[in-house]
Amino acid sequence: MKLIEWQIDESEEQRGISAISLVEHPAIESNWKTFSKVKEQIEFAAQDKERQIVMGAALIPKKQIIRVDDKGEEYYGFFSEETVRRGMELFMMDGNIDKHTFEHTDVVNGCVVVESWIVEDVNNDKSNLYGFNAPKGTWMVSIKVNNKVIWDEFVKTGIVQGFSIEGYFTEGANKSKDETLSIIESNKMKKTVFNTVVDKLKKELFGEIKLAEAKLADGSTIFTPAEEFAAGVEVQMEIDGEMQPVADGEWELETGEVLVVAGGVVGEILTKEPEEEMTEADVEAQLSAIIAEGIEAATKGLNDKLATLTADMETLKAAKTEVETELSAAKTKLSKTPAETITRKQTLSEQGAPSKALPKAVSKGLQFLNTHK
Numbered sequence: 001m002k003l004i005e006w007q008i009d010e011s012e013e014q015r016g017i018s019a020i021s022l023v024e025h026p027a028i029e030s031n032w033k034t035f036s037k038v039k040e041q042i043e044f045a046a047q048d049k050e051r052q053i054v055m056g057a058a059l060i061p062k063k064q065i066i067r068v069d070d071k072g073e074e075y076y077g078f079f080s081e082e083t084v085r086r087g088m089e090l091f092m093m094d095g096n097i098d099k100h101t102f103e104h105t106d107v108v109n110g111c112v113v114v115e116s117w118i119v120e121d122v123n124n125d126k127s128n129l130y131g132f133n134a135p136k137g138t139w140m141v142s143i144k145v146n147n148k149v150i151w152d153e154f155v156k157t158g159i160v161q162g163f164s165i166e167g168y169f170t171e172g173a174n175k176s177k178d179e180t181l182s183i184i185e186s187n188k189m190k191k192t193v194f195n196t197v198v199d200k201l202k203k204e205l206f207g208e209i210k211l212a213e214a215k216l217a218d219g220s221t222i223f224t225p226a227e228e229f230a231a232g233v234e235v236q237m238e239i240d241g242e243m244q245p246v247a248d249g250e251w252e253l254e255t256g257e258v259l260v261v262a263g264g265v266v267g268e269i270l271t272k273e274p275e276e277e278m279t280e281a282d283v284e285a286q287l288s289a290i291i292a293e294g295i296e297a298a299t300k301g302l303n304d305k306l307a308t309l310t311a312d313m314e315t316l317k318a319a320k321t322e323v324e325t326e327l328s329a330a331k332t333k334l335s336k337t338p339a340e341t342i343t344r345k346q347t348l349s350e351q352g353a354p355s356k357a358l359p360k361a362v363s364k365g366l367q368f369l370n371t372h373k
C-alpha cells in the first residue's frame with residue numbers, strides 16, 4: 001500500500017487546517033479527556049458545575065492514517081513534525097479557534113479552542129497529567145464546549161470521543177483536486193448502527209422536537225433547541241426559510257431581558273430593572289406641582305399685562321394734561337384778539353389760497369382724540 005506525506009502549500013489562499021471536528025472514531029486513534037472542576041474536600045463541593053472542556057490530540061506526527069483515493073484504493077498518509085507545527089500555527093493565525101464541525105458534516109457553534117501547544121518534552125508535558133502518552137511533536141488542544149446540546153447529548157454520552165482535523169493539503173508534489181482532506185478514518189467503522197444513532201439524535205435535536213421560542217422587542221422570534229433560554233444554550237433565528245445562528249450582540253426580549261450572544265450561544269442574560277409604580281400620593285404631588293407651575297406662569301403673565309396697561313394710562317394722563325394746558329392757552333389768546341379782525345369769514349374758495357394752520361394746541365388735541373378713540 002502506498003504511503004503519502006501530506007504537506008501545506010502556503011501560496012494557496014485555502015491552506016492548512018480550517019476546522020476541528022468532533023467525531024466518534026478519530027483517525028489518529030487518540031481519544032480526548034473530559035474535565036470537571038476539582039472538588040474541594042468540603043461538603044458543598046458537590047455543587048461545582050462541569051467546566052465542559054475536552055482535551056486531546058489534534059494531530060500526531062508520522063502517524064499513518066488510512067484513506068481511500070478517487071479510484072477506491074486505500075493508501076496511508078502522514079504529517080511530518082514540521083507540518084504539524086506549521087498547521088497549528090496557521091490554524092491560530094487564521095483565527096480558526098471557533099471553527100468546529102460534528103462528524104465533518106454539521107457546523108457546531110459554541111465551541112472554542114482555549115489551549116493549543118506542541119509536545120516538546122514527552123516526559124514532562126502537561127498532557128501526561130491527564131493520561132496521555134503523546135509522542136514528541138504532537139499538537140494538543142483543549143476545547144471549551146459552551147454548546148449545551150453537544151455537551152449533554154454527544155460528549156457526556158460518549159458518542160463523540162475525539163478530534164479530527166479538516167483542511168487543505170498537497171500530496172507530495174501533486175495537489176489534491178477539490179478535496180478537503182478531513183483526516184478521518186475512512187474504513188468501514190462508519191457503520192450503519194452508528195450512523196442510524198447519530199441521524200436519530202440529530203433529527204430529534206434539530207428537527208421534530210419543539211423549539212423553545214421567545215419574542216424580541218422588535219417583534220421577531222428567536223428559538224433554542226433547549227427547554228428554555230439560559231446561559232450556554234444555542235439561539236437561532238429563521239432567515240430566508242432556514243434556521244441560522246443569531247448574530248453576536250445584545251438582543252432585547254419583549255420582556256425587557258437582554259440576551260448576550262457570542263458564537264450563536266447565549267453567554268448571559270441581563271435583567272432589566274423594573275420600573276417603580278407610582279403611588280396615589282406620587283400622582284397627587286405631580287399634579288399639584290403642575291398646577292402650581294401653571295398658576296405661577298399665568299400670574300406672571302397677568303402682572304406683565306397689568307404693568308403695561310398702567311404705563312399706558314400714565315402716558316395718556318400726561319398727554320391729556322399737556323393738551324388741556326395748550327387748549328387753555330389758545331382760549332386765552334383768542335379772547336385777547338380784536339373783534340374786527342374776525343368779523344369777516346373767508347372760505348378757501350373765496351380766498352383762493354390755503355387757510356392758515358390751526359393753532360398748535362387744537363391740532364394736538366385732535367391728534368390725541370384720533371389716537372385714543
